[in-house]
Amino acid sequence: MTHLLRGQNEAVLIAVALLVLVALALVVWALLSGREAARPKPPPELPPEARPPPPEAPKPPKPAQAAPPPAAPAPELSAEERRRLREEEEERKKAAYRARKAEEARERDERRRAEEELRAREAEEVARRAEEAARAEAEAEAERQRRVQAEAGKTLAQGLEKTRSGFGGRLASLLGGEKTLGPELLGQLEEVLFSADIGVKTASHLLDVARDGLAKRELADPEKIKGAMRSEIERIVDLPVKPIAGANGAGGLAVWMVVGVNGVGKTTTIGKLAARLGASGKKVVVGAADTFRAAATEQLAVWADRAKAELVRGAEGGDPGSVAFEAVKRALEVGADVAIVDTAGRLHTKAPLMEELKKVKRVLGKAREGAPDEVLLVLDATVGQNAIAQARQFHEALGLTGIALTKLDGTAKGGVVIGICDELRVPVRYVGLGETAADLRPFDPKEYVQALFE
Ligand SMILES: Nc1nc2c(ncn2[C@@H]2O[C@H](COP(=O)(O)OP(=O)(O)OP(=O)(O)O)[C@@H](O)[C@H]2O)c(=O)[nH]1
Numbered sequence: 001m002t003h004l005l006r007g008q009n010e011a012v013l014i015a016v017a018l019l020v021l022v023a024l025a026l027v028v029w030a031l032l033s034g035r036e037a038a039r040p041k042p043p044p045e046l047p048p049e050a051r052p053p054p055p056e057a058p059k060p061p062k063p064a065q066a067a068p069p070p071a072a073p074a075p076e077l078s079a080e081e082r083r084r085l086r087e088e089e090e091e092r093k094k095a096a097y098r099a100r101k102a103e104e105a106r107e108r109d110e111r112r113r114a115e116e117e118l119r120a121r122e123a124e125e126v127a128r129r130a131e132e133a134a135r136a137e138a139e140a141e142a143e144r145q146r147r148v149q150a151e152a153g154k155t156l157a158q159g160l161e162k163t164r165s166g167f168g169g170r171l172a173s174l175l176g177g178e179k180t181l182g183p184e185l186l187g188q189l190e191e192v193l194f195s196a197d198i199g200v201k202t203a204s205h206l207l208d209v210a211r212d213g214l215a216k217r218e219l220a221d222p223e224k225i226k227g228a229m230r231s232e233i234e235r236i237v238d239l240p241v242k243p244i245a246g247a248n249g250a251g252g253l254a255v256w257m258v259v260g261v262n263g264v265g266k267t268t269t270i271g272k273l274a275a276r277l278g279a280s281g282k283k284v285v286v287g288a289a290d291t292f293r294a295a296a297t298e299q300l301a302v303w304a305d306r307a308k309a310e311l312v313r314g315a316e317g318g319d320p321g322s323v324a325f326e327a328v329k330r331a332l333e334v335g336a337d338v339a340i341v342d343t344a345g346r347l348h349t350k351a352p353l354m355e356e357l358k359k360v361k362r363v364l365g366k367a368r369e370g371a372p373d374e375v376l377l378v379l380d381a382t383v384g385q386n387a388i389a390q391a392r393q394f395h396e397a398l399g400l401t402g403i404a405l406t407k408l409d410g411t412a413k414g415g416v417v418i419g420i421c422d423e424l425r426v427p428v429r430y431v432g433l434g435e436t437a438a439d440l441r442p443f444d445p446k447e448y449v450q451a452l453f454e
């Protein structure tokens with residue numbers, strides 16, 4: 001037992017001694033490594049280009065500049081010479097100054113002359129352009145006037161030129177000036193009135209106006225008689241005219257039937273009317289119901305084409321009634337404002353003209369109830385009083401609503417308007433004053449009377 005205990009103690013002693021030895025070794029290692037870390041490390045080796053340049057060696061001081069050699073002493077000038085030299089120098093300067101000024105003045109003159117020349121050339125150019133513009137404007141104005149005149153056609157006064165120098169002129173010279181109205185003057189007035197194509201009835205009526213005035217001593221002055229006749233004529237010709245519209249009023253189709261004896265100007269008047277209505281924005285269809293001759297349709301076709309109106313035609317020698325019917329039907333289809341139907345002035349059949357026209361009128365009524373809205377009689381003014389007789393005949397057969405009096409430009413018988421209006425009470429709607437489209441004019445009663453008397 002004791003032996004065992006002794007062995008144990010020895011082992012413990014050995015272990016403790018070993019531990020002490022290890023601890024000592026650790027302390028020594030720690031001390032050594034601490035001293036190593038504290039020692040400064042040498043800088044790392046740098047590449048040659050990154051290395052800072054070696055400090056420059058101080059430069060040796062520049063040798064001091066050599067001083068210029070001292071100027072040679074100027075020769076001594078006399079006061080007189082110095083004064084002369086000064087004066088010469090001044091004179092040179094003045095001459096140079098004058099030369100410079102002269103050069104400047106010359107340059108200025110040249111510039112001014114060049115500018116003046118330029119201005120003169122510019123002014124010339126402006127004047128030339130202004131002259132050209134004025135000439136062009138004058139030419140354009142003349143052209144405009146020509147066009148306006150062509151488009152406006154003749155004035156009523158121009159169209160009545162011959163009538164004015166006939167009936168109007170005779171009346172004016174008879175009743176003008178310092179005269180007293182007595183039986184003799186009354187006789188002369190009677191002669192003027194009865195030879196004026198105004199018709200017997202109207203001539204008698206106007207003479208009565210003069211006689212009444214004389215009897216009442218109100219119109220002893222011929223000027224006053226003239227004034228009274230003028231107002232009476234104006235009253236006679238101023239008849240109400242229906243506006244262009246269908247039976248149902250504005251908006252509906254207006255159907256016009258144009259009648260008259262042959263050669264009075266029906267087809268021409270229809271062409272002019274279509275042009276007028278077309279120009280005022282109305283849509284027009286024309287019916288060539290004069291099937292008597294092919295030329296009549298062709299003549300209307302030319303006018304319709306010019307007026308941009310649609311033409312409805314039939315076969316030559318065909319039934320005028322059926323063409324009239326087709327024209328109205330077509331006008332209704334295309335929503336036209338006006339359908340104008342041309343008719344024959346002379347017939348190829350044995351049937352009397354009036355019967356044929358009555359038939360056309362009836363057919364129009366079948367094509368559109370109430371049609372025609374206007375039965376326009378075309379009269380040739382050159383036939384004078386005969387026109388009144390023709391108008392009476394047509395009025396009785398067809399019931400006229402208006403009259404177009406053509407060829408007033410070529411006759412002195414323009415007084416016939418008064419007779420037609422007075423006897424038939426049918427308004428003159430249009431007057432023809434020439435052959436162009438613009439020569440058909442709406443009849444203006446006031447303008448007519450003015451043109452007749454002035
Ligand atoms: N100077 C003048 N001539 C006119 C006028 N109106 C028509 N005329 C001429 O009269 C001639 C006959 O005209 P038309 O239109 O063919 O006559 P129309 O009544 O249709 O004749 P028919 O078809 O044969 O019945 C033509 O030469 C027209 O140029 C007018 O106002 N002044």
Ligand SMILES: [Mg+2]
Pocket residue numbers: 266267268290296
């Ligand atoms: Mg004709």
